Structures are given as structure tokens and as C-alpha cells.
Amino acid sequence: MKTVLTISLSSIAGHIHQWLEKAIGNPTIVYLIDMVLVAVCLLVFLVLLCFFLGWMERKVAAFMQIRLGPNRVGPKGSMQIVADTVKLLFKEGLTPAASDKFLFHLAPMIVVIASMMVCAPLAFAKDFQIFDISIGVLYVSAVSSLGIIGILMAGWSSYNKYSLLGAMRSGAQIVSYELSIGLSLISVVIMVGSLKMSDIVMSQSDGWWIWKGHIPMIISFIIFVVASTAEINRAPFDLTEAEQELTGGFHTEYSGMKFAMFLLSEYINLFVVSAIAATLFLGGWMPLHIGHLQSFNHIMDYIPSSIWFMGKTMFIIFIIMWFRWTFPRLRVDQLLNLEWKYLLPISMVNILLVTLMAIMGWHF
Amino acid sequence: MKEPGYFKTIYLSVKSLLTGMRMTGYYFTHPKETHTEQYPDNRATLKMMDRFRGEVIMPHDETNEHRCTGCQSCEIACPNGSIKIITKQEVNAEGKKKKAIDTWVYHLDMCTMCNLCIVACPTDAIKMGQKFEHSVFDKSLLKKILNEPGSKVKSGVE
Amino acid sequence: MSLLGEDIVTEDGLFVVNMGPQHPSTHGVLHLKVWLDGETIHKIEPHMGYIHRSIEKMSENLSYRNFIFATSRMDYLAAHINNEACALAVEKGLGIQATPRAKVIRILMGELTRLASHQLWWGCTGLDLGAVSPFFYAFRDREAINDIMEETCGARLTQNYVVPGGVMFDIHPNFQKRTKEAIANFKRNLTDYDKLLTGNVIFENRTKGVGILTKEDAISFGVTGPTARASGLSCDVRKWFPYSGYENVEFDEILATEGDCFARYMCRMAEMRQSVRIIEQLIDNIPEGDFQEKTKAVIKLPKGEFYQRVETPRGELGVFIVSDGAASPYRVKYRSPGFSNLSALSTMAKGGKIGDLVAIMATIDLVIPDIDR
Known part of the structure; x- marks a missing residue:
């Protein structure tokens, strides 16, 4: 079945791991790099997910409360949460x-x-x-x-x-x-x-x-x-x-x-x-x-x-x-x-x- | 009244919670019920009610004449002193001296839109305008002079 | 003195928390000093005066036509009824009555105001207890009433529609149609209100048996309005001292006996239905005629004292005018319902949790500018 190109998250991860093994060789370092990669991916995923959830929560709340919710920043207000994050970043702690x-x-x-x-x-x-x-x-x-x-x-x-x-x-x-x-x-x-x-x-x-x-x-x-x-x-x-x-x-x-x-x-x-x-x-x-x-x-x-x-x-x-x-x-x-x-x-x-x-x- | 039993309590509670969720769920699935106005977008079509009190205005006709005789009834009627009328003596065609307004100062920043000046005016010289977008960056812009430069009182208005 | 000072922990180990003047549930600038034993409330001390604008003193320098407008800013949710109280007091002094048409318009506007106020209260009660959605449903219905006000009176909240002798101008041609629509919509939406809060088990648990005010306490604190009626004290001014022709309309005074938050809640819900009933009776029966009785340009009240009470959504509002015969009052005193109702708060909340305090404040329906004036 090697001819069939299967694109799945697990195969992508496997390919990256194999490529790293070939390029570096030392299994300890490969695992370390794997870990860092996984951590970075997870962080990015979670932050993006939180953006989405924040937007979703506002929209769900708005529709339940007979209003429209954020609709100014970005399409359907999807960038509102990004704007809010930028605001929070610049805010005095x-x-x-x-x-x-x-x-x-x-x-x-x-x-x-x-x-x-x-x-x-x-x-x-x-x-x-x-x-x-x-x-x-x-x-x-x-x-x-x-x-x-x-x-x-x-x-x-x-x-x-x-x-x-x-x-x-x-x-x-x-x-x-x-x-x-x-x-x-x-x-x-x-x-x-x-x-x-x-x-x-x-x-x-x-x-x-x-x-x-x-x-x-x-x-x-x-x-x-x-x-x-x-x-x-x-x-x-x-x-x-x-x-x-x-x-x-x-x-x-x-x-x-x-x-x-x-x-x-x-x-x-x-x-x-x-x-x-x-x-x-x-x-x-x-x-x-x-x-x-x-x-x-x-x-x-x-x-x-x-x-x-x-x-x-x-x-x-x-x-x-x-x-x-x-x-x-x-x-x-x-x-x-x-x-x-x-x-x-x-x-x-x-x-x-x-x-x-x-x-x-x-x-x- | 007897307290409902353990399982009955659970049943009734879950039922009441589901009733509430059904209601919010109904509105969630019916976006047509949305009740908000998209304010800056609907400015072109937005029309205020004809009696809406947004600011005091003094209508002038096409020959730049208003109906204000300078009797100062509105100034007296205003409860918070947002009207100040400065009058002058004018000599009319027959050579008689007559009181006329020089400047009709309106302090929008102090006005509470109570409509008492409009009611007090004997000549219907002032009325309420429907403009409501009054925000300015400089407070002095809220001090307005309502009679237009060069305007004079309409003949026949006493 | 304890180590941290009396303002943080008292000698007997009570935790002092200052709720307000900037707190989400005090609905304005009310400051409550709360002594807590863990979560349990031991004592409450309301501190007021943050929004005192000396409306009473101001009125002494205004004419009898002019001083009415300021009362719109007292209980801003029932501006029309406040204005009406002042106008009635002046009319009492002059010895005149409003025209029949003006009287009916006043009742209609007053009941619409009561509906709007109770709707806002319903939304805020939900909000205070942690449910955000009711607020928006309440505002949807209130918006329709505000539109009616805007169309006929020219303003949405601070109407200033009542003048001594009647109303400022006649009703708008659309008034009847619009009111009927709003009432019909509201009657349909009222079932939503019940579904969302009244029957909800969490809401019932939060309010039933919480903040009990006995009838005796209600009398001794001078509590009025739905808050007192929920304790079984019959005190509806519209029934006891009818004004503006309330004696001619059919409606029930809502009474409950429990005196807890839920009883207060149910009283107000039932009052909304009674207001709808009054409006439905009158909306097609507005008598023809003048909307304003002729009065002199400068009103002068004879020397003496004049008192008029009306029923606002929060309770009994009294207007007391002392006149020395001049064109402006010698002294004006308002007996505001919120002030007396607030004084019973400590009694009601004692022994409850912080969550109960919020529920109690929500169901007393405090309007802070009304308390401070």
C-alpha cells in the first residue's frame, strides 16, 4: 500500500520524526527536538483554539440573547478576539x-x-x-x-x-x-x-x-x-x-x-x-x-x-x-x-x- | 404543602432547567429574532420620531427671517439657564425703536431637553430638532448661536 | 483593635467588605459596608450620598412649572410618575384638576412606565443572580415602551411630559396603535419570562426563603411598594388614595404573605399583568377634550403646605411643598420609596450569604438616584 498517499496527522508526524532521525542520527537529540516541536505545536494550537472559542462564546451568547455579537473586526467579527488580545498585551499590568x-x-x-x-x-x-x-x-x-x-x-x-x-x-x-x-x-x-x-x-x-x-x-x-x-x-x-x-x-x-x-x-x-x-x-x-x-x-x-x-x-x-x-x-x-x-x-x-x-x- | 420526594425533585429540577435551555435554544436557532439596530450602518435610513427632542433649533425661512421677537420668555422658562438672549434696539421703517434679538445663545451642554422653552415661546420661533449626534471634542462647540448672521424677525410677528 | 485594623477584620473576627460604590450589583453608586463571618452576613451599613444633587434645594429657586423636570432624574426609571406627583401637588395647591383626557393619558403613561421599570427590574434580577440572557429579553420589550414614550413625549427616559393642569401636548396619532402592539407582544413574551426564571429550579432556590421581611418590620421601616406588599402589607396608593382617576379603573392589589425574595419577585410579575390590564381597559377609552387645563403663565400657590403621594414602581413617592405665596416653593421635600426600602436591607440580609444579599438587593429594586436625590 506504499503507493497510496495517505495524508493523516499521524503520518505527517511520523515523516517528520523519520526525517529528523536521518538528518541528525543521535536519538536523544532527535527526541529532544521532537519534544520542543510538540510543545510549540500544542501552544500554537491551543492559542488558536482559544481565539476560536472566545469568538464562538461571544457568538453563541449573542444569538441566544437576540443580538449579533462582534461583527466589526474581520469577517463576522472573527478578529475581535485578536484585537482584544493585542489590547490586553499592551495594557498596564x-x-x-x-x-x-x-x-x-x-x-x-x-x-x-x-x-x-x-x-x-x-x-x-x-x-x-x-x-x-x-x-x-x-x-x-x-x-x-x-x-x-x-x-x-x-x-x-x-x-x-x-x-x-x-x-x-x-x-x-x-x-x-x-x-x-x-x-x-x-x-x-x-x-x-x-x-x-x-x-x-x-x-x-x-x-x-x-x-x-x-x-x-x-x-x-x-x-x-x-x-x-x-x-x-x-x-x-x-x-x-x-x-x-x-x-x-x-x-x-x-x-x-x-x-x-x-x-x-x-x-x-x-x-x-x-x-x-x-x-x-x-x-x-x-x-x-x-x-x-x-x-x-x-x-x-x-x-x-x-x-x-x-x-x-x-x-x-x-x-x-x-x-x-x-x-x-x-x-x-x-x-x-x-x-x-x-x-x-x-x-x-x-x-x-x-x-x-x-x-x-x-x-x- | 408536602415537599416533593428525592427523585421527584430531580425530575422537576431537570425539567425546569430544560425548559430554560429550550427557550435560549429557540432564540439561538432563530436569528431573525435579533433585535439590535446596526447603528452607524443604518444612519441613512434611521429616522427619529418627529417629536424627539435632540436640540433646540430656530427655523429660518428662505429670506433668512426667523420668528423670534426677543421677548425672553424662553430664557425665563429655562430651568437651568441654557438660554441667553442678547437684545438690541432696532429702528424700523417708520422710525420707531423696537426690541430685536442680537444673539440667541444656546448652551447645548447645559440643556436637559425638557421642552419648557418651546412651550413658553409665544411666537413659535424655536422648536426641537431631531439631531442627536452631538459629540464634539471641544466643549466650546456646544455653545451655539441660533439666529443666523444677518437674519431678522419676520414682519408681522409680534 | 485587631492587628489589621477595624476596617479589615474586627475584634471578634468579622471580615469587613466594602461593596460599592463601584460594584456590579449595587446598580449605581451605593456603598454597603458588610460585616462578614465567613460567607455569612453579620451586619450591613449602607453609606449614601455619592449621587446627591440636591434636587430639593434646587427646586426652591425654580418656578412651579420648572421644578418638575428635575424629578425625572430622581427615579429615572419612573420619570413620568415622579413628574406626575409634582404636578398633582401643584394642582392640589391651585385647587384645580387635570382635564379628563389628561387624567387618562397620565394613567396610561404611568402604567407604561411601571411596565418598563418592572421589565428592567426583571432583567437586572436575572443579571444579578448570574443569568445574563434575561437582561436582553427584558430590554427588547422595554424598547417598545421607550419607543412609545419617544413618539408621544419626545424623550425616552426623562420625559417631562406632565405639566400642572394636564400634559404638555396631546398624544401622538400613532400612540394607541403602537401601545396595543407593544402590549400584545409583551403578553406573549411574558411566558418567556416565566420559562427562563420563574420556574427555574436554581432561581427558586436562590430566592425562596431568602431575605424574609416580616409585616411588622415592613411597617416599622416604612417599606412601601411591591416590597411591602410581598410581606402582606396592603399599601397600594392607587387603591388607598386614588389619584388621576385610578378609582375608575379595575385592577387588583397584589399581596403575598411570605415576604421573601420569591414573593417580591412574584408580586412584581403579577403587577406587570395588572398594568397590562389597566392599559387594556383605557387604551380605547381616552375621552375627547382638552389635554391641558388653562393655568396662569406664572403659577403662584397660596400660602400653605401641600402633600401628594403616588405609587411608583418602587413604592410610595410623596411630594411635600411648603409655599409662602411666591412664584417658587419655599421648601420641597420628596419622600422617596427607595430610601425607606433600603433601610430594611440590613434586617433582611442578616444571616444570609453574599449571594443572598445580591438577590435581596435585586428584588428590592433599588434606584440609587432616588435614594440620594
């Missing part, structure tokens, strides 16, 4: 006089780094993964909760009462919602029997888990989406920012590029949780196959795997945005009520059901 300078500067970086690290085990396309770590799901749930340290740091070091209140809220929030996320991730892991992201995707070649796993998997999916909306501090769970209550929450004192980094991390987090939900429940880059409709399945196979992955991710991102522009915000005690009285008990019972299903082999 204020540091409060009484703040803890070191932590104040460190906090936005930690938040961004933590959210970028989660991208490592994501399967962006067929055989296209930065690091197919054998404990992929565990890694994701471990690293994604690192960002909270940055938020706590920001809230503490700002020397601002609103920031402190916001950071404290965020602490309570993450501690509780981590549990639901973990439990709904486990329900997939039980079914697959592996923590590896590639195994999880491959296990869905004959149907996505949300179909194969019957109702318990749908419940898991809903809990995952709700809990991850809470974990990434988006409305209706944006208590840490809670503009109407705490003016800006933990980032009240941040301005300029440091504020932009919080914004960046918010969108990266949004992408990451949606990507994980897409990978675990909606089959990642697997195309949609319906039973024995061979011709339909062939057409679906023609669509590149990366587009499948991004499409599913965007679908979940849209749902999370839809939440944001519809619902009022919860109060801090109601937020904890929702977790401890509803989400956690339901997901625990759900785990039992999933386990039973996995043992008895009741899934497709």
Missing part, C-alpha cells in the same frame, strides 16, 4: 502594593501550565497522541486539579477581600466536584478495563460508550458534564468569579497579560474537559457507525478522524456554553448541596450498576 509579589506573578502561570499539561494524553486523531501514558485517565484527573493551586495562590496573594473569598469558594468547589468527576471517569474505566486513552478509544470501535453502556453510561455522561462545568468554574458554577457578588473573584486584581492568562486557561480547561468527555463517552476520534449500514459507515470513515474528534468536542463545548447563557448562578451552599446530596450518591449507585453490567457483560 498592575500589581497591588500590598500583594505577595512572587505568588501574584506565579499564579497565572501555574493555572495555564496545569491546564496545558492535561492535553498530553488526549487522542486528537487516529494514532495522534502526544503521550499515550498507560494511566491516561488517572493522569488527567490528577493533573486537572492542579490548577486550583494557582487560583488559591491568586486569591491569597492579591491582598484583596473579594479575591480571598473567591479563592476560598473555589477550594470548596473543586474538592467536592473532583469526586463526581472521578466516579464518572471510573465507570468508563470499569467497562474498558484499562486507563489508557488509546484503549478507551479503541474499545468504542463498535459503538460509543454512551450507546453501549445503556442508561448508567448516560447518567455518567451527564454527571461528568455537570461536574466538569463546576470544576472549570463556568456559569452557573462560576462562584469563584461571581461578578455580581465578588466583582471578579480571584482575578479581581489582575490586569493585562496576567488576566489574559486566566482567560486562556479558562478556555483551555473548557476544551480539555470537553475533549475528555468526547473521548470517554462519545468515542473520541471514532467515526459514527450504525450497525450494519455498510455504505453509511464507509462515508463516515471518509471524514478524517481529527474532524470527528473536534466535532464531538465542539458539541460538548456548545452545551456547556448553552448552560452558561441560560442559568442563574447557584449559591455557595447550594453548590455543595448539589454535589453531596445529588451528584455523589447518584454516581455511587451508578458505579454499582456499571460494575454489575461489566461483570455480567450486559453491554453490547
